[in-house]
Amino acid sequence: MIHSIPNASIVLFGATGDLAHRKLFPALYQLYQKGHMKENFSVVGVSRKEFSHEEFQAEVMSAIHEHAQGADRQIVEKFASHFYYLKMDVTSEASYHELEELLNVLDRDYQTNGNRLYYLAMAPKFFGTIPTFLKSEGITNTEGWQRIVIEKPFGNDLPSATKLNEEIQQSFNENDIYRIDHYLGKEMVQNIQVIRFGNAIFESIWNNKYIDSVQITSSETLGVEDRAGYYEKSGALLDMVQNHMLQMVMMVAMEPPGELKPEHIRDEKVKVLRSLRFFSEEEVKKNVIRGQYSEGSMNGEQVPGYLNEENVDPKSQTETFVAAKLFIDNFRWTGVPFYIRTGKRMAVKSTEIVIQFKQGPMALYHANTENYLPNLLRIHVQPDEGVSLTLNAKPKGDTPDLLPIDMTYNNKNTAEMNSPEAYEKLLHDCLLGNSTYFTRWDEVALSWDFIDRITKSWQDGTGAPLTHYPSGSMGPVEADELLKADGHSWWEPTKVREEC
């Protein structure tokens, strides 16, 4: 449900950065344009660059015209007049006094009641420093609420994430810490709950009696681009699996919450991680595939392999692809494999969740036909948004054969507009104090614990060796063999049909 956002000041650390320009300014603008943000708010942009307030406002306006859909010039100008700029080095204690002075003036001018949201759109090395100074310099000491948004990555293993968490919790309560995973802001990821718990027909068969297997694919066509500095240390396991892929697993596998309240939902999600089978070295070798893209062809153009990308070590062992078979050892899911795969430079940009149902008890119609498909529920997360259900039906005419048909809901088509960006939804939620779609510390800790075992096994050389796949393919053959061993194969990403 959409509510009006309370009066507040937003401090955007990293205001001249890529994330602020491409996502955060446009997302805030959309909230304003739609009337969810009234006039009583201010945004203070912080970074080291020299800017006047006016120059910063011009930057904000140009970012919105470039990245927000349907921006209206007059509304953009009015929106940008709420923006202020402070040149400061976040590692320098002294500069926090200037921030406090500016915020005190803005609190008065915009009647914010001292409500403040701090958004750290900065490199992770600053995630501990900023909250510490915000508290020690008295900036968080107002009568209003104080919330902090932390970008990814939240640590790079369990010990570093624990240390970072302890640092932040010295200054902010867990309830006021909003750890972003932008996949949780995606329309269709949020829709998983509604599809499951809003439809008795699905909820009653959402278990190992009726579900054969689950597949989650998030494939990208882009390569490492200009992010090798970060990606060389992270790889697909830390960049995508620890956060986005595990979040989607939790959304599919969680039990129904007692109420639609943040802690009820997050409690159920974390229980999934508690039941996730943590792999031994032997199990990592058997169940986790890692790959790296080699040169290949994308849309008819030859593209270089990962090792020839800028700033990549020519001997790099960094994985750009991961496929895994996960197990959730509880009453609902025992015996149902969750296959996940994600990678860069793959054939298509797509995120799709496929629930494959078991066959009926007798093959009355499909024993002698190759047309038969199992019932599949596909949740199309992106680029199309929608749901489709594959059924088998009799084709028109005088034939005994059977034909798979799709019942489809196309979100874009029905809503007649693009879904709001993930950041728009998430900013809206944290300004309202709704932490449902942010990751709680126990989720983060468990996910790192699971991932660290895989990292360790790869580092020790006990896991499956790095394998290669040509750019423009759907990953290494070893990922296909992982499923083949169980009599399965990957369902390739599909488009949502326009008609219902």
Ligand SMILES: NC(=O)C1=CN([C@@H]2O[C@H](COP(=O)(O)OP(=O)(O)OC[C@H]3O[C@@H](n4cnc5c(N)ncnc54)[C@H](OP(=O)(O)O)[C@@H]3O)[C@@H](O)[C@H]2O)C=CC1
């Ligand atoms: N870009 C994206 O699409 C995504 C980014 N993220 C995460 O968001 C965060 C920011 O990413 P991104 O915007 O790409 O990073 P950028 O490198 O583009 O921006 C970093 C920002 O930090 C500022 N900065 C750096 N050092 C200091 C300092 N000592 N004091 C004050 N300001 C400083 C920079 O400005 P200046 O140099 O002028 O000081 C700049 O505004 C990262 O944690 C990233 O992992 C997550 C998902 C997607």
Ligand SMILES: O=C1O[C@H](COP(=O)(O)O)[C@@H](O)[C@H](O)[C@H]1O
């Ligand atoms: O967090 C990240 O996500 C993007 C993929 O996000 P999507 O919304 O485009 O699917 C990925 O490219 C990036 O490497 C990773 O850091």
